[in-house]
Amino acid sequence: MGIDDNPADYVARQRLDGKLCAVVGAGNGIGRETAIALRQAGADVVCLDIDEAKAGAVAAEVGGRAMTVDATQRSEVDDAVECMVEAYGRLDAVVDIVGASFGSSLLEIDEDLIRRNFDLNLFQAMHVTRAAAAAMAKTGGGTIVLIGSSAGLSSLPNQIVYGSAKAALHHFVRCAASELGHLGVRVNAVAPGYVRTERMVARFDIEQWDELSSNIPLQRAGELAEIAGAALFLTQELSSFITGHVLVADGGMLNPPRVLRASSSRQIAGRLSNN
């Protein structure tokens, strides 16, 4: 087999015209921004949310359709996917942003807190991925994007249960991608660091934001569009050979320079430059 040396059309690979994309948790924050991003790329967008009014408002913004669903309920997810496929005849991409952190230290966790974290951050994503993948497999494949977290990649204070649920989600992405690849279904996740969502802005005061920012190589928290942009990339043909990955969008937070004592830092820098 020869090598095709015709250059690809990279702008065309960014477009989603004629594609049906669903956003689960579209009513707010990263979900709303993702719905807008997908629409700007040309997709028909279905906005799913547990909150009917929010789903409706975002659907109106993107000229799409709203559906009310509690993603933690397997039967509701199945019905919603069936309804989309019936109405549009296909399902090309799903971005599921549902999730929230219910924080606690290890010594204070109770069963309710464990359940809430795992229901909202892991189990619902399993329901959505299973139902969407089955529908996509019947219409030639598709792409699924879940939202993980930097809390699932390192230990952040009071995030032990949330972080465990997100870490499990990251592993689920790898396993689902292996199982679904032969059906033409890609599965990836975006793992945000600190992002200025409504919930997070309310959680910290200005001084705390400054302190957080000083620990991030880019010296700031992320914006909604920077997470929606990563999710958009994973739905586009530009990422067609990427599956089973967790794309970390954290301003470099998980890879900060190691702080060394001044003397050892000088010694190590000297050795590294004398190779």
Ligand SMILES: NC(=O)c1ccc[n+]([C@@H]2O[C@H](COP(=O)([O-])OP(=O)(O)OC[C@H]3O[C@@H](n4cnc5c(N)ncnc54)[C@H](O)[C@@H]3O)[C@@H](O)[C@H]2O)c1
């Ligand atoms: N903000 C951050 O710094 C940060 C960092 C890492 C990861 N994340 C992750 O990003 C994602 C989005 O965060 P956000 O702050 O934009 O969320 P948000 O709370 O602003 O929005 C979540 C949306 O999901 C909907 N929703 C909630 N439960 C639902 C359910 N059971 N079924 C269907 N819809 C439901 C809500 O009504 C809401 O519209 C989450 O998965 C979160 O864990 C956020």
